[in-house]
Amino acid sequence: MAVIVARMSIRIEPRRLSELTEMTARQQAEMAARYGGEGGSGAPPRDGEFEPPDGVFLVALREGEVIGCGGICRHPEGGGEIRRMYVAPEARGVGVGRTVLEALERWAVEFGFDTLRLETGDRLLDAIRLYERAGYRRGPCWGPYLTDPKSVCYQKRLTVP
Secondary structure, three states: OEEEEOOEEEEEOOOOOHHHHHHHHHHHHHHHHHOOOOOOOOOOOOHHHHOOOOEEEEEEEEOOEEEEEEEEEEOOOOOEEEEEEEEOHHHOOOOHHHHHHHHHHHHHHHOOOOEEEEEEEOOOHHHHHHHHHOOOEEOOOOHHHOOOOOEEEEEEEOOOO
16 A cells, blocks of 8 residues: 655555665664764564554655655554654655654554554654654653653554544
Protein backbone atom coordinates (compact mmCIF):
# COMPACT_ATOMS: atom_id res chain seq x y z
CA MET A 1 0.00 0.00 0.00
CA ALA A 2 1.42 3.40 -0.95
CA VAL A 3 0.03 6.78 0.09
CA ILE A 4 0.85 9.83 -2.06
CA VAL A 5 1.00 13.18 -0.25
CA ALA A 6 2.46 16.27 -1.94
CA ARG A 7 4.80 14.34 -4.27
CA MET A 8 5.73 12.00 -1.45
CA SER A 9 4.75 8.38 -1.03
CA ILE A 10 4.69 6.28 2.11
CA ARG A 11 5.07 2.54 1.92
CA ILE A 12 5.96 -0.48 4.00
CA GLU A 13 9.55 -1.63 3.66
CA PRO A 14 11.67 -4.19 5.47
CA ARG A 15 13.81 -2.21 7.92
CA ARG A 16 16.98 -3.93 6.76
CA LEU A 17 17.06 -2.26 3.33
CA SER A 18 20.38 -0.53 2.63
CA GLU A 19 18.67 2.88 2.28
CA LEU A 20 17.25 2.46 5.75
CA THR A 21 20.62 1.42 7.11
CA GLU A 22 21.95 4.71 5.74
CA MET A 23 18.99 6.60 7.22
CA THR A 24 19.58 4.97 10.61
CA ALA A 25 23.27 5.90 10.41
CA ARG A 26 22.31 9.53 9.64
CA GLN A 27 19.91 9.53 12.59
CA GLN A 28 22.53 8.14 14.96
CA ALA A 29 25.15 10.65 13.73
CA GLU A 30 22.73 13.53 14.31
CA MET A 31 21.94 12.29 17.82
CA ALA A 32 25.64 11.94 18.63
CA ALA A 33 26.25 15.52 17.43
CA ARG A 34 23.36 16.91 19.48
CA TYR A 35 24.36 15.02 22.61
CA GLY A 36 28.12 15.39 22.49
CA GLY A 37 28.80 11.85 21.38
CA GLU A 38 26.65 10.23 24.06
CA GLY A 39 24.49 7.42 22.81
CA GLY A 40 20.88 6.85 23.74
CA SER A 41 19.84 4.42 26.42
CA GLY A 42 17.55 2.24 24.32
CA ALA A 43 18.70 -0.94 22.65
CA PRO A 44 18.62 -0.97 18.85
CA PRO A 45 15.41 -2.60 17.65
CA ARG A 46 15.50 -5.95 15.91
CA ASP A 47 14.26 -5.97 12.31
CA GLY A 48 11.67 -8.64 13.14
CA GLU A 49 9.92 -6.31 15.59
CA PHE A 50 8.58 -4.36 12.62
CA GLU A 51 6.79 -7.22 10.86
CA PRO A 52 2.99 -7.63 10.85
CA PRO A 53 1.03 -8.48 12.90
CA ASP A 54 3.28 -7.07 15.63
CA GLY A 55 4.57 -4.03 13.81
CA VAL A 56 5.38 -2.27 10.59
CA PHE A 57 8.17 -0.08 9.23
CA LEU A 58 7.28 2.76 6.87
CA VAL A 59 9.41 4.89 4.62
CA ALA A 60 8.61 8.24 3.04
CA LEU A 61 9.96 8.63 -0.47
CA ARG A 62 10.22 11.65 -2.73
CA GLU A 63 11.31 11.04 -6.31
CA GLY A 64 12.55 7.60 -5.29
CA GLU A 65 14.73 8.88 -2.44
CA VAL A 66 14.08 7.88 1.19
CA ILE A 67 13.46 11.12 3.09
CA GLY A 68 11.87 9.80 6.27
CA CYS A 69 10.99 6.66 8.17
CA GLY A 70 9.39 5.30 11.28
CA GLY A 71 8.18 2.06 12.74
CA ILE A 72 5.85 0.67 15.33
CA CYS A 73 6.25 -2.53 17.26
CA ARG A 74 4.39 -4.24 20.05
CA HIS A 75 5.25 -2.77 23.47
CA PRO A 76 5.88 -5.29 26.29
CA GLU A 77 3.38 -3.46 28.54
CA GLY A 78 0.65 -3.47 25.88
CA GLY A 79 -0.15 -1.29 22.91
CA GLY A 80 2.56 -0.20 20.52
CA GLU A 81 5.77 1.78 20.52
CA ILE A 82 6.99 4.17 17.86
CA ARG A 83 10.64 3.56 17.05
CA ARG A 84 13.21 5.01 14.68
CA MET A 85 11.09 7.95 13.57
CA TYR A 86 13.34 10.19 11.50
CA VAL A 87 13.14 12.79 8.74
CA ALA A 88 16.21 13.80 6.76
CA PRO A 89 17.20 17.41 7.57
CA GLU A 90 16.74 18.50 3.95
CA ALA A 91 13.11 17.26 4.01
CA ARG A 92 12.00 18.83 7.30
CA GLY A 93 9.32 21.46 7.69
CA VAL A 94 7.02 20.26 4.90
CA GLY A 95 4.90 17.67 6.72
CA VAL A 96 6.92 14.50 6.20
CA GLY A 97 7.09 13.69 9.92
CA ARG A 98 3.40 14.41 10.45
CA THR A 99 2.46 12.22 7.47
CA VAL A 100 4.61 9.30 8.64
CA LEU A 101 3.22 9.65 12.19
CA GLU A 102 -0.39 9.63 10.95
CA ALA A 103 0.30 6.55 8.83
CA LEU A 104 1.89 4.78 11.82
CA GLU A 105 -1.17 5.59 13.91
CA ARG A 106 -3.48 4.11 11.26
CA TRP A 107 -1.41 0.91 11.28
CA ALA A 108 -1.47 0.83 15.09
CA VAL A 109 -5.26 0.91 15.02
CA GLU A 110 -5.23 -1.82 12.36
CA PHE A 111 -3.12 -3.98 14.71
CA GLY A 112 -5.55 -3.31 17.57
CA PHE A 113 -3.15 -1.21 19.65
CA ASP A 114 -5.11 1.06 21.98
CA THR A 115 -2.08 3.11 23.01
CA LEU A 116 1.10 4.28 21.33
CA ARG A 117 4.21 5.14 23.33
CA LEU A 118 7.44 6.74 22.26
CA GLU A 119 10.69 8.04 23.67
CA THR A 120 12.54 11.02 22.29
CA GLY A 121 15.44 13.17 23.41
CA ASP A 122 14.94 16.28 25.52
CA ARG A 123 16.92 18.36 22.98
CA LEU A 124 14.81 17.31 19.99
CA LEU A 125 12.43 20.24 20.20
CA ASP A 126 11.01 19.83 16.68
CA ALA A 127 10.14 16.21 17.42
CA ILE A 128 8.59 17.17 20.76
CA ARG A 129 6.43 19.80 19.03
CA LEU A 130 5.37 17.29 16.37
CA TYR A 131 4.27 14.74 18.96
CA GLU A 132 2.50 17.25 21.20
CA ARG A 133 0.61 18.78 18.24
CA ALA A 134 -0.46 15.25 17.29
CA GLY A 135 -2.02 14.70 20.73
CA TYR A 136 0.78 12.86 22.51
CA ARG A 137 1.14 13.66 26.20
CA ARG A 138 4.10 13.14 28.46
CA GLY A 139 3.86 9.88 30.26
CA PRO A 140 5.98 7.60 32.39
CA CYS A 141 9.19 6.30 30.89
CA TRP A 142 9.96 2.58 30.92
CA GLY A 143 12.85 0.16 30.73
CA PRO A 144 16.17 1.75 29.81
CA TYR A 145 14.63 5.25 29.68
CA LEU A 146 13.64 5.29 33.36
CA THR A 147 16.98 6.61 34.52
CA ASP A 148 18.09 8.51 31.41
CA PRO A 149 17.78 12.26 32.06
CA LYS A 150 17.83 12.89 28.28
CA SER A 151 14.70 10.81 27.71
CA VAL A 152 11.25 12.31 27.33
CA CYS A 153 8.43 9.78 27.02
CA TYR A 154 5.02 10.28 25.46
CA GLN A 155 1.87 8.30 24.95
CA LYS A 156 -1.43 8.64 23.13
CA ARG A 157 -4.68 6.71 23.48
CA LEU A 158 -6.01 5.56 20.14
CA THR A 159 -9.59 4.98 19.09
CA VAL A 160 -9.78 1.33 18.13
CA PRO A 161 -12.98 0.13 16.42
